[in-house]
Amino acid sequence: MKAYGSPPTLSDVARKAGVGITTVSRVVNGGDQVSPQTLQRVKKVIQQMGFIPNQAARVLKGERTKIIGILIPSIADPFFSTCAEAAQQIARANDSLLIVAGTNNDPRLEMESIRLLLRHSADGLLLVPANDQNSELAAFLNSMSAAAVAFDRPVFSSRIGSVVTDNLEAAYRATQHLIQHGHQRILCLCGESQLYTLRERISGYRKAMEEARLPSLVDMNVKDYRSAEYAIESHLSSDFPPDAILTLKNSTTIYAFETLQKLEVPIPQKIALMGFDDFELAGTLRPSISVVQQPAEDLGRVAAELLFEQILNRHKTKRVSTPKRGSQIKLESRLVLRASCGCKVAS
Amino acid sequence: MKAYGSPPTLSDVARKAGVGITTVSRVVNGGDQVSPQTLQRVKKVIQQMGFIPNQAARVLKGERTKIIGILIPSIADPFFSTCAEAAQQIARANDSLLIVAGTNNDPRLEMESIRLLLRHSADGLLLVPANDQNSELAAFLNSMSAAAVAFDRPVFSSRIGSVVTDNLEAAYRATQHLIQHGHQRILCLCGESQLYTLRERISGYRKAMEEARLPSLVDMNVKDYRSAEYAIESHLSSDFPPDAILTLKNSTTIYAFETLQKLEVPIPQKIALMGFDDFELAGTLRPSISVVQQPAEDLGRVAAELLFEQILNRHKTKRVSTPKRGSQIKLESRLVLRASCGCKVAS
DNA sequence: CTGTTAGCGCATTCAT
DNA sequence: ATGAATGCGCTAACAG
Numbered sequence: 114m115k116a117y118g119s120p121p122t123l124s125d126v127a128r129k130a131g132v133g134i135t136t137v138s139r140v141v142n143g144g145d146q147v148s149p150q151t152l153q154r155v156k157k158v159i160q161q162m163g164f165i166p167n168q169a170a171r172v173l174k175g176e177r178t179k180i181i182g183i184l185i186p187s188i189a190d191p192f193f194s195t196c197a198e199a200a201q202q203i204a205r206a207n208d209s210l211l212i213v214a215g216t217n218n219d220p221r222l223e224m225e226s227i228r229l230l231l232r233h234s235a236d237g238l239l240l241v242p243a244n245d246q247n248s249e250l251a252a253f254l255n256s257m258s259a260a261a262v263a264f265d266r267p268v269f270s271s272r273i274g275s276v277v278t279d280n281l282e283a284a285y286r287a288t289q290h291l292i293q294h295g296h297q298r299i300l301c302l303c304g305e306s307q308l309y310t311l312r313e314r315i316s317g318y319r320k321a322m323e324e325a326r327l328p329s330l331v332d333m334n335v336k337d338y339r340s341a342e343y344a345i346e347s348h349l350s351s352d353f354p355p356d357a358i359l360t361l362k363n364s365t366t367i368y369a370f371e372t373l374q375k376l377e378v379p380i381p382q383k384i385a386l387m388g389f390d391d392f393e394l395a396g397t398l399r400p401s402i403s404v405v406q407q408p409a410e411d412l413g414r415v416a417a418e419l420l421f422e423q424i425l426n427r428h429k430t431k432r433v434s435t436p437k438r439g440s441q442i443k444l445e446s447r448l449v450l451r452a453s454c455g456c457k458v459a460s
Numbered sequence: 461m462k463a464y465g466s467p468p469t470l471s472d473v474a475r476k477a478g479v480g481i482t483t484v485s486r487v488v489n490g491g492d493q494v495s496p497q498t499l500q501r502v503k504k505v506i507q508q509m510g511f512i513p514n515q516a517a518r519v520l521k522g523e524r525t526k527i528i529g530i531l532i533p534s535i536a537d538p539f540f541s542t543c544a545e546a547a548q549q550i551a552r553a554n555d556s557l558l559i560v561a562g563t564n565n566d567p568r569l570e571m572e573s574i575r576l577l578l579r580h581s582a583d584g585l586l587l588v589p590a591n592d593q594n595s596e597l598a599a600f601l602n603s604m605s606a607a608a609v610a611f612d613r614p615v616f617s618s619r620i621g622s623v624v625t626d627n628l629e630a631a632y633r634a635t636q637h638l639i640q641h642g643h644q645r646i647l648c649l650c651g652e653s654q655l656y657t658l659r660e661r662i663s664g665y666r667k668a669m670e671e672a673r674l675p676s677l678v679d680m681n682v683k684d685y686r687s688a689e690y691a692i693e694s695h696l697s698s699d700f701p702p703d704a705i706l707t708l709k710n711s712t713t714i715y716a717f718e719t720l721q722k723l724e725v726p727i728p729q730k731i732a733l734m735g736f737d738d739f740e741l742a743g744t745l746r747p748s749i750s751v752v753q754q755p756a757e758d759l760g761r762v763a764a765e766l767l768f769e770q771i772l773n774r775h776k777t778k779r780v781s782t783p784k785r786g787s788q789i790k791l792e793s794r795l796v797l798r799a800s801c802g803c804k805v806a807s
Numbered sequence: 808c809t810g811t812t813a814g815c816g817c818a819t820t821c822a823t
Numbered sequence: 824a825t826g827a828a829t830g831c832g833c834t835a836a837c838a839g
Contacts, residue, residue, distance in 0.1 A: 118605070119605070120578075120605060122831090122832055122833085123832065123833065123834095124832080124833095132809080132810085133809060133810040133811075134810085134811095134832090134833085135809070135810060135811080135834085135835090136808085136809060136810075138833070138834065138835095139808095139809090141833095142834085146808060146809085147808070147809085148808060148809090151808085151809085163603065165575065165578050165579050166579055166832085166833080167520075167579070167581065167831090167832050167833070168516075168579045168580045168581065169515075169516040169517075169519035169520045169525070169580075169581060169831090169832080169833090170516075170520055170815085170831075170832035170833040170834085171832085171833060171834075172516035172815090172833095173514075173516045173517055173520055173814090173815045173816065173817090173831090173832080173833075174814085174815055174832090174833055174834050174835080175815065175834085176833090176834080178516070178580075180559070180580070182557075187545065188535075188541055188544050188545040188548055188560075189538070189541050189542045189544075189545040191536070191538060191541075194535050194536050194538075194541040195536045197535050197536075197560070198534065198535040198536040198562060201535055201560065201561070201562055202562075205561075210529075210559050210561070210576060210577070210580065211559065211560055211561070212527070212557050212558065212559050212560075213535075213544070213548065213558055213559075213560045214548070214552075214557070214558070215545060215548055215549075228512065229557060230557070231512050232512050232513055232514070232515045233515045233516075233525075233527070233557065234514065234515065234516060256510065258465070258466070258467060367740070367741065367744065370744065371744055374744070374746075392740075392741075393714070393739075393740075393741075394714065394739075394740075394741045394744075394745070397714065397717065397718055397721070397741075397745065398741070398744065398745065399721075399746060469815090469816055469817085470816065470817060470818095471816080471817095474826095479825075479826085480825060480826040480827075481816090481817080481826080481827090482818085482819085482825070482826055482827080483824085483825060483826075485817065485818060485819090486818095486824095486825090488817095489818080493824060493825085494824070494825085495824060495825090498824080498825085513816085513817080514815090514816050514817070516815085516816075516817095517815075517816035517817040517818085517831090518816085518817060518818075519831090520815090520816080520817075520830090520831045520832065520833090521816090521817055521818050521819085521830085521831055522818085522831070523817095523818085
């Protein structure tokens with residue numbers, strides 16, 4: 114029950130065990146080249162004193178920190194926390210710890226966090242860049258020595274690889290599906306249209322509409338429930354009201370559903386609904402909501418795996434071989450067809 | 461665009477600036493006792509070389525790491541990720557980083573993670589102990605020099621303070637509310653009854669039932685959707701079917717709702733439903749679900765604040781004044797009355 | 808097999 | 824106002 118002394122060091126152990134500190138070090142690191150007896154004795158003393166190696170000292174000697182950082186807009190966001198969970202699993206598998214920092218999509222916070230992570234000599238960074246066109250960020254990432262992988266959104270003009278969903282394709286297929294149900298006036302709803310993911314999704318929507326020779330109808334002013342309600346009410350009372358809605362993100366889908374529910378607009382009879390991003394109760398709501406399901410877990414997992422690949426290579430070769438410029442991995446989404454799009458209409 | 465050299469050090473900067481390393485150190489740490497001209501020059505060189513102080517070296521010199529760890533069952537769990545988000549905010553306010561580790565409620569994983577965190581000299585630990593009676597854990601926490609605060613669940617027989625919801629009181633009031641609606645046969649549903657929080661909630665339920673001279677009816681075999689369905693079907697077809705259900709955790713509430721929906725049992729007319737833990741769409745489902753709303757954010761925030769209080773004191777006094785034994789802070793919950801309990805029955 | 812020694816980057820005396 | 828020297832805990836030569 115001893116407490117609050119500074120933690121025991123190698124030399125504390127060495128003294129108590131009557132050996133040199135190198136021997137203790139060897140024992141701690143696997144015990145090669147140590148006689149069985151010494152091994153036993155030293156192990157016992159280590160146990161007894163509760164010795165824990167000091168990582169800072171190891172790092173100072175040039176070892177990896179075995180810490181990686183992950184920068185996500187919000188830890189509380191189910192999508193990103195799922196990514197983080199997966200990343201943490203991979204980190205653990207690589208004997209590493211994961212530092213999580215919320216950026217709130219703020220480039221300043223993001224930069225600050227990266228700097229802080231670098232002070233701590235993080236081996237690598239996983240990041241969801243607040244702004245994919247941020248050239249300052251790109252330059253900084255290029256110049257730093259830590260490994261890095263972007264996910265969910267790429268970082269343009271940088272050597273940083275990325276793992277993203279094929280947003281365009283997913284939105285394209287979702288829109289096509291609504292069209293196949295016979296819908297002609299499909300309203301595309303979202304906010305924050307400056308985000309890479311949303312831009313891609315809008316493109317996918319437009320592509321499908323254009324191919325079907327239907328007019329695109331995009332409203333990007335939805336930020337919260339109020340604005341969603343306002344937008345939907347406006348469109349419904351227009352001369353050519355929509356007969357379907359495609360929402361481009363989780364929260365927008367929910368706002369739209371709540372609005373339609375409140376207005377007692379029958380889904381999908383009067384208005385069909387298709388969302389981007391699955392959510393826990395999408396299948397439990399009545400009607401159940403059809404959505405594009407992103408592989409959130411895979412996003413985090415693959416990004417982390419890629420990161421450790423880099424880290425391990427880097428450590429092996431000391432000097433990195435020319436890293437291939439920002440290779441991008443695209444993951445497929447899945448269209449989950451439930452009732453709100455018109456499939457499986459409950460009798 | 462220089463890359464992959466080892467990062468510049470104090471002495472690199474010193475050489476380039478033509479000063480001693482002490483001077484550079486001073487500049488980095490506020491620039492006192494340095495002439496304005498030197499200050500300028502050194503600052504410029506620092507900027508230019510992209511010098512970033514090496515935290516490991518600082519730590520080795522006895523400084524705090526400015527890293528705290530948080531151990532939660534799962535990062536992807538909305539409740540805990542909300543706590544983590546709050547904790548991270550407090551960490552940031554204290555210029556610290558947050559390492560998140562998922563324990564999966566496994567004492568072994570938990571212990572392993574704590575050890576790892578300690579190697580990294582984390583200044584403090586925030587933890588949701590997998591088992592509140594774990595004496596090995598208690599002993600270890602008592603003997604270590606890092607600060608620590610438990611949240612959501614306490615650690616018994618330890619000096620570790622804790623921040624928890626008043627689970628007993630909350631369940632007590634929720635049950636009372638159902639009783640006031642006239643329900644007599646209230647079924648209490650959950651799984652993992654060994655967890656502190658669930659034990660407390662069961663006690664609260666029992667207390668309310670006993671006070672009302674009603675028979676307690678607890679089924680703790682609900683782990684997933686299937687078991688929930690099985691349990692509910694069994695109870696419904698018994699001689700004395702319940703007229704209300706109190707679920708003790710988030711997922712159980714959802715399983716119960718889905719089962720009742722599937723069986724087309726009208727809520728709350730035939731069976732009322734009250735859940736523990738709020739969730740995003742509780743108000744959107746039809747009927748909307750009444751729940752006990754825990755102050756998840758406050759839990760994380762208060763725990764983190766307490767932790768930094770300890771850390772700061774500890775650092776100031778070098779030796780800790782006798783830490784008061786495991787003081788416990790209890791936070792109040794809020795009963796959110798929606799439709800499923802019988803309030804606000806939609807006409 | 809085992810021990811001695813030299814730094815890793817930095818903050819900190821203590822001189823100047 | 825400035826700098827040289829010391830040591831934090833550890834690993835990796837090197838020497839026995």
